[in-house]
Amino acid sequence: xxxxxxxxxxxxLMVKVSRELAxxxxxxxxxxxxxxxxxxxxxxxSGSVVVVDDQGQTVDAAIxxxxxxxxxKTHQLQDTVDRGLAGWVAQYRRPVLIPDxxxxxxxLRRPHDQDGAAKSAICVPLIARDRFVGILTLVHxxxxxxxxxxxxxxxxxxxxxxxxxxxARLYAEAxxxxxxxxxxxxxxxxxxxxxxxxxxxxxxxxxxxxxxQAETAALGLIxxxxxELVFExxxxxxxxxxxxxxxxxxxxxxxxxxxxxxxxxxYASKGDPIFEESKALKDVKARAFAIAPIQVHHKVxxxxxxxxxxxxxxxxxxxxxMTGLGNLAGTTIDNSRLFEQLQNAHxxxxxxxxxxxxxxxxxxxxxxxxxxxxxxxQLSGYTxxxxxxxxxxxxxxxxxxxxxxxxxxxxxxxxxxxxxxxETSEGGKLPVEVHxxxxxxxxxxxxxxxxxxxxSRKDLDELRxxxxxxxxxxxxxxxxxxxxxxxxxxxxxxEDQTLRSMLVIARNSTERIQRLINSLLDxxxxxxxxxxxxxxxxxxxxxxxxxIRDVQPGAKxxxxxxxNRALSVLPLIWxxxxxxxxxxxxxxENAIKFTPANGKIxxxxxxxxxxxxxxxxxxxxxxxxxxxxxERIFEKFTRVRGKSKVSGLGVGLAFCRLAxxxxxxxxxxxxxxxxxxxxxxxxxxxxxxxxGTIKRQTGRLTFKPDHQE
Numbered sequence: 001x002x003x004x005x006x007x008x009x010x011x012x013l014m015v016k017v018s019r020e021l022a023x024x025x026x027x028x029x030x031x032x033x034x035x036x037x038x039x040x041x042x043x044x045x046s047g048s049v050v051v052v053d054d055q056g057q058t059v060d061a062a063i064x065x066x067x068x069x070x071x072x073k074t075h076q077l078q079d080t081v082d083r084g085l086a087g088w089v090a091q092y093r094r095p096v097l098i099p100d101x102x103x104x105x106x107x108l109r110r111p112h113d114q115d116g117a118a119k120s121a122i123c124v125p126l127i128a129r130d131r132f133v134g135i136l137t138l139v140h141x142x143x144x145x146x147x148x149x150x151x152x153x154x155x156x157x158x159x160x161x162x163x164x165x166x167x168a169r170l171y172a173e174a175x176x177x178x179x180x181x182x183x184x185x186x187x188x189x190x191x192x193x194x195x196x197x198x199x200x201x202x203x204x205x206x207x208x209x210x211x212x213q214a215e216t217a218a219l220g221l222i223x224x225x226x227x228e229l230v231f232e233x234x235x236x237x238x239x240x241x242x243x244x245x246x247x248x249x250x251x252x253x254x255x256x257x258x259x260x261x262x263x264x265x266x267y268a269s270k271g272d273p274i275f276e277e278s279k280a281l282k283d284v285k286a287r288a289f290a291i292a293p294i295q296v297h298h299k300v301x302x303x304x305x306x307x308x309x310x311x312x313x314x315x316x317x318x319x320x321x322m323t324g325l326g327n328l329a330g331t332t333i334d335n336s337r338l339f340e341q342l343q344n345a346h347x348x349x350x351x352x353x354x355x356x357x358x359x360x361x362x363x364x365x366x367x368x369x370x371x372x373x374x375x376x377x378q379l380s381g382y383t384x385x386x387x388x389x390x391x392x393x394x395x396x397x398x399x400x401x402x403x404x405x406x407x408x409x410x411x412x413x414x415x416x417x418x419x420x421x422x423e424t425s426e427g428g429k430l431p432v433e434v435h436x437x438x439x440x441x442x443x444x445x446x447x448x449x450x451x452x453x454x455x456s457r458k459d460l461d462e463l464r465x466x467x468x469x470x471x472x473x474x475x476x477x478x479x480x481x482x483x484x485x486x487x488x489x490x491x492x493x494x495e496d497q498t499l500r501s502m503l504v505i506a507r508n509s510t511e512r513i514q515r516l517i518n519s520l521l522d523x524x525x526x527x528x529x530x531x532x533x534x535x536x537x538x539x540x541x542x543x544x545x546x547x548i549r550d551v552q553p554g555a556k557x558x559x560x561x562x563x564n565r566a567l568s569v570l571p572l573i574w575x576x577x578x579x580x581x582x583x584x585x586x587x588x589e590n591a592i593k594f595t596p597a598n599g600k601i602x603x604x605x606x607x608x609x610x611x612x613x614x615x616x617x618x619x620x621x622x623x624x625x626x627x628x629x630x631e632r633i634f635e636k637f638t639r640v641r642g643k644s645k646v647s648g649l650g651v652g653l654a655f656c657r658l659a660x661x662x663x664x665x666x667x668x669x670x671x672x673x674x675x676x677x678x679x680x681x682x683x684x685x686x687x688x689x690x691x692g693t694i695k696r697q698t699g700r701l702t703f704k705p706d707h708q709e
Contacts, residue, residue, distance in 0.1 A: 027051065027168040031062035032069060034136065034161045039064070042122075042153045043145070044138045049135040049161075050081055051169055056090070059169060071656060084108035085123045086135045093132060095124035095158075097151040102145040118143035122154045128162035128681070133169060136161070165408050197336045198233075204304070204329045205235035211321050212290065212314065214306040218242045221294070221302035222249060222258070229303065235696055237308075238284050253291060261322050263292035265314050274307075287312045292322035296330035304329055359422075359432075361449040362439070366409075367391040370446060379453065381425030392449055396420040398434065410438045410447060416610050422451055432460045465524075475517060483510050508553055517656040522579060523636065526658040532579070535663075537572040537686035540605045540614045547584035548603065554592050555601065562588075565604030566616075573614050574686040579659050584616065586652040587679050591620035594677070613618070613665070613682040624673040634670065656681070 029330040046065040101107040102118040194290040216236030234242035266272035275281040292303040359376035399418040421429040636654040
């Protein structure tokens with residue numbers, strides 16, 4: 001086109017350029033048409049159009065030289081925008097005319113400047129709707145060819161093309177967004193189709209390689225213990241290099257991505273430090289490299305990598321796709337971990353459930369059996385299928401004191417324990433101890449019933465009861481004869497000191513046997529709920545003196561120092577004198593038995609703070625009672641498993657507790673290992689018995705006068 005009539009020529013140019021650009025939306029086509037228009041209507045041999053986004057990053061470009069379009073890589077175009085003439089225009093947003101490139105320092109020599117001759121160049125910004133969208137450059141091989149009119153024409157083309165370039169860029173961005181969303185949606189569908197960790201990792205890598213057309217992908221997760229980045233899986237040509245490689249999360253590109261939670265794209269051609277943090281990966285030939293954080297709940301748990309795409313250049317949307325896949329991977333990996341934990345917990349529960357030595361039933365709140373372990377089927381004789389069709393109440397009688405109240409207690413996290421009988425498939429009945437509590441099963445409330453077979457214990461209890469009955473009935477009468485005979489011998493015996501000493505030993509031994517027999521009788525009577533009938537007032541100091549007198553020979557034999565600390569005047573107590581006398585003797589004999597030779601034993605009494613009780617204590621200097629044994633020592637036939645083995649039936653303390661409680665009193669123990677033990681018991685005073693009632697409430701004794709509500 002001639003420019004003899006500048007105004008007309010400019011108008012015609014704008015019309016033609018507008019017509020050519022109006023029919024195109026593809027960004028690459030728009031750019032090519034802009035360059036053709038410049039070369040055709042203005043002149044020149046080569047040129048370029050570089051398109052940038054709103055952040056100034058290169059999006060696309062068209063480069064022509066000698067009427068041939070040249071391939072380019074997106075990451076290489078950024079250098080064009082950052083340096084030289086194009087960089088100056090991008091910075092100042094002003095057009096530039098260079099008549100002679102040899103005389104302008106802004107011109108940088110390009111690889112295609114083979115002849116080294118001076119050229120003429122025009123460079124103008126592309127601005128549409130106040131948005132900088134790119135740079136248009138036109139070059140003529142001869143210096144001083146372009147002038148101000150040519151610059152005006154190029155600027156006119158740029159002004160006309162800017163809107164078309166912006167529209168084409170937005171259209172391309174929309175298409176890229178759609179591709180990204182489609183890739184992520186497909187990725188979500190593919191990745192989330194499994195919860196098995198190994199399968200999940202493989203699906204993530206396969207989809208990453210497919211979405212980015214990369215030859216290799218790798219995935220590393222942060223080890224919670226060592227805090228190192230451990231590559232758990234890799235796929236593609238270089239997958240073997242990544243097998244369990246560990247990298248410090250504070251070093252290199254991986255460390256930057258983990259710390260910043262921002263992805264990166266790097267190119268070896270630009271000298272980017274790819275894999276410099278790991279010697280194990282130094283042989284990986286990475287020409288182009290993309291890395292994104294794997295995040296869950298706004299926390300980075302690892303990184304996702306892809307490298308060497310098909311043309312060694314990632315698309316503009318590659319980082320967005322990688323970031324999206326990293327977020328998807330984080331959620332899926334977290335779900336997979338939770339699934340594994342749930343599976344392990346369920347497996348552990350099933351192992352405990354099936355391997356339990358006790359029968360276990362799981363029921364709903366109506367009692368319908370949902371599950372039963374192996375022991376439940378073996379003990380009951382029913383198959384698991386038969387048990388699922390029955391109710392727990394058909395197998396045993398629920399012996400809770402108030403079933404409705406007890407079930408409400410279970411729903412609130414409490415428990416219920418009782419003894420019952422399990423009805424077997426053969427019609428038999430097995431004594432069981434039942435423990436019921438609330439559990440969660442498959443996200444719903446349920447009741448767990450543990451039935452412990454106590455047939456052996458019942459048999460043993462029966463044997464003990466038979467033995468107790470035998471001791472009481474079969475030994476009491478002969479023992480009575482022995483006592484009577486000893487009394488007669490003491491009257492008829494001559495005054496011989498040696499014989500008298502032997503008689504005292506025989507009398508003390510028979511009294512000790514009598515106390516044991518009477519204690520066994522009292523245990524049976526008190527356990528049966530019989531009340532104490534014979535109660536009288538007695539001085540606590542006096543009953544302590546009598547107890548000391550009866551155990552003095554035993555204390556003397558072991559060279560113990562036995563001290564009476566009950567020296568003050570105390571109120572009378574209302575008790576069965578013989579029973580409480582035996583209680584104190586039991587406590588003193590225990591102290592003598594467990595205290596090493598030459599030990600110290602104290603017994604005393606004092607009035608309680610409210611004056612309603614007298615508190616007795618027996619303190620020894622023995623080895624103490626282990627903490628685990630303190631709750632059991634008052635149980636019948638129980639002996640403390642301490643450092644030294646002692647003999648006995650294990651009924652003394654059981655009798656003491658029953659006797660004290662029958663008097664509306666309380667008994668407890670304080671002990672520290674290797675520092676001794678103190679037994680305390682409280683008994684009501686006699687003078688208050690006629691004016692009120694003594695009750696035990698929450699482990700303490702209280703007195704309520706009759707005239708109060």
